[in-house]
Amino acid sequence: MLFKKSLLLLFSCFFISNTTEAQTQGSFLHLRVYGDPNPLCKIDEAVFSSSDTTFMISPGSHHLRIWSPKTIMQDTIILVSGNDTAKYSFMMKLLPEYIQYKAEYAEFIRVRNKRFFVSPIWMGITIGTGIFVNKQFAQKQYDKALDAKDFYSGTGNQSKMDEEKANFETYKKKYENFKKIEYGIYGVSTALFANYIRILIKQRKTPVPQFRERSMFSGIRFNAYPDIENKSLRYCLRITF
Amino acid sequence: MPALFLLCCKSKLDEVQLNDNPYDLEYAGPKVVRIDSVRKVEVSFHVYANKINLTSLTEMYQGVILYRNGVVIKTINRTSHASVLKESIYDNTAVSGVTYSYTASLKYDNGKTGQSDAFNFTTP
Structure with a gap:
């Protein structure tokens, strides 16, 4: 009786263990793609778009291709062993023409900002320098000249009047010189403004670098060949992906 | 373009003329003192003098100089501080029957203005 119970228990354990193992059996592929958020993947004949996915797949070797508009297409064979999860990660490399476009666009932005x-x-x-010259130098000489004028008007002493006349002329001369400098600076600013307008026009005429993204349809190839047996011309459309 | 540049540099200082001080030898404005009237008055018992009334057109003066026939005969200090600047000067040495030509000028600091227009008066 004890032997029968032990045998029954052993059989039960074996059966439950096999059932559990049968539920977790199968091969999986965990595919991770870096460099593009939505690459187009093709495993054998199945096409899907994902950068991080896990799915069940039959064990063995599979033909994997990963494509995106700005990267070099990955074309490789992967191996998936039975009852296991194969993990593959791919780093998509940018197309040379896209790298060149990025560099040209960065240069375009740099030149545009400049x-x-x-x-x-x-x-x-x-303009700030002109205003500074006006406020710090010209205006002071102007005020000094007016002060000399006031001193001249407020005295009855001839020698003092003569002295203030001389001071007035001196300050006036200095004032005029500073004003010439100030207006010269404004002239430079005006020239810069005119040049700025020219630059804006030039910038407007500068073409923005463009990157023509490849589409899946750009891979379509047209083939035509003669069918000698039927005496006809056959056509074929083929996509390389 | 250079003319425009120089026009930009033109300022109010160019309009300032340093010849509007009446004490300046180069003064070019109107006369700032005038003799309004002269009359003979009795200054004390049987003592007579010519009273010269004059008006200053500027407040900037400290005194008045009186000329008779071009010669300074009297200098007085400013007495009027009102807005109407009237002054009176007495010529105590005038002789009856003689005609005098009176002029006046203002003084300030060490300077003096040009003389007023002459006022001829025959002492009665």
């Missing part, structure tokens, strides 16, 4: 902002900065600096 054209947009350098001249206004210089214009601001020159």
Whole structure:
């Protein structure tokens, strides 16, 4: 009786164990693609779009191709062993023409920003310098000249009047010289402004670098060949992906 | 273009003329003192003098100089501080029956203005 119970228990354990193992059996492929969020993947004849996926697949070797508009297509054979999860990660490399486009676009932006902002900065600096010259130098000489005029008007002493006349002329001369400098600076600013307009027109005419993304349809090839037996011309459309 | 540049540099200082101080030898404005009237008055018992009434057209003066026939005969300090600047000067040495040509000028600091227009008066 005890022997029968032990045998029954052993059989039950064996049966449950086999059933559990049968539920977890199967081969899986965990595919991870870096470099593009939505690559187009093709395993044998199945096509899907994902950058991180796990799915059941039959064991053995499979033909895997990964494509995206801006990267070099991956074309490789993967091996999936039975009752296991094969993990494959791919780093998509950018197309040379896309790398070149990125460099050209970055250069375009750099030149555009330089054209947009350098001249206004210089214009601001020159105008600020002109105002500074006016406030710090010209205006002071102007005020001193007017003070000399007031001193001249407020005295009855001839020698003092002569002295203030001389002071007035001196300050007036200095004032005029500073004003010439100030207006010269404004002239430079005006020239910079004119040049800025020219640069803006030039920028407007500068073409923006374009990158023509490849589509799946760009891979379509047209073939035509003669069918000698039927005496006809056959046509064929073929996609390389 | 250079003319436009120079036009930009033109300022109010160009309009300032340093010849509007009446004490300046190069003064080019109107006369700032005038003799309004002269009359003979009795200054004390049987003592007579010519009273010269004059008006200053500027407040900037400290005194008045009186000329008779071009010669300074009297200098007085400013007495009027009102807005109407009237002054009176007495010529105590005038002789009856003699015609005098009176002029006046203002003084300030060490300077003096040009003389007023002459006022001829025959002492009665």
